[in-house]
Every structure is written in C-alpha cells, then in structure tokens.
Amino acid sequence: MSVVFEPSLCVSCGRCASVCPGTLLEAGDGRPARILFPDDCWGCASCLKACPRRAVRLTLPPALGGLGGLLSCGREGGRLVWRLERPGREPADFPGDPEGEGGY
Ligand code: SF4
Numbered sequence: 001m002s003v004v005f006e007p008s009l010c011v012s013c014g015r016c017a018s019v020c021p022g023t024l025l026e027a028g029d030g031r032p033a034r035i036l037f038p039d040d041c042w043g044c045a046s047c048l049k050a051c052p053r054r055a056v057r058l059t060l061p062p063a064l065g066g067l068g069g070l071l072s073c074g075r076e077g078g079r080l081v082w083r084l085e086r087p088g089r090e091p092a093d094f095p096g097d098p099e100g101e102g103g104y
C-alpha cells in the first residue's frame with residue numbers, strides 16, 4: 001500500500017504530513033504534498049482523514065479494490081465519509097464507523 005496525491009486539489013496545508021506516524025510525507029511551503037518513502041507506508045489512512053480536500057488517496061490491493069482501486073476520505077457534518085474508486089465503476093461513498101474513527 002501507499003498513497004497518491006492529486007496536486008491540483010492540494011492546498012499545501014501540511015495536515016497530512018503532520019499526522020503521518022512514519023514521517024513519510026512532505027507538505028507545506030506552497031508546494032503540493034508528496035510521499036518521500038512510499039515503500040514504508042502501511043496504510044493507516046491517517047493522512048486521508050486529515051486532508052480537507054480529498055487530495056490524498058490510498059492505493060488498495062487488488063483483493064480489496066481491484067487493480068487501480070483507490071480510497072479517499074472526506075467529512076460531512078463532522079463525520080467521515082469514505083470513497084472507494086475503482087476503474088470502470090462509479091465511485092462509491094460509505095459512512096465512517098463512529099466507533100472506529102478514533103484519532104490519528
Ligand atoms: S497511510 Fe498512514 S503511513 Fe501511509 S502515508 Fe498516510 S499517514 Fe503515513
């Protein structure tokens with residue numbers, strides 16, 4: 001697993017980098033976020049939950065999302081809303097589990 005960024009959506013707020021427990025991300029100073037060590041990402045999704053713009057997405061293994069499956073996260077009314085994107089299919093949104101949202 002790793003994460004990919006959409007530079008056109010990124011506002012360089014640095015939130016993703018500040019919550020990554022592995023210090024794997026670089027963001028801020030007006031530059032779009034990027035991952036420095038993609039092989040070290042263990043898919044905790046903290047950066048997804050922190051991003052206010054859905055500018056970061058987690059690459060999913062084929063067994064979960066099919067080849068090219070991506071997961072992102074947004075917020076509606078203060079609650080997490082996850083989005084699964086798969087090639088050739090409409091994006092599917094599903095609400096976060098309040099018991100499992102936790103912190104970062
Ligand atoms: S998914 Fe977790 S480990 Fe991977 S880059 Fe995001 S915050 Fe860091």
Ligand code: SF4
Nearest residue numbers: 010011013014016051
């Ligand atoms: S949290 Fe989102 S918008 Fe902010 S720097 Fe990271 S990817 Fe860009």
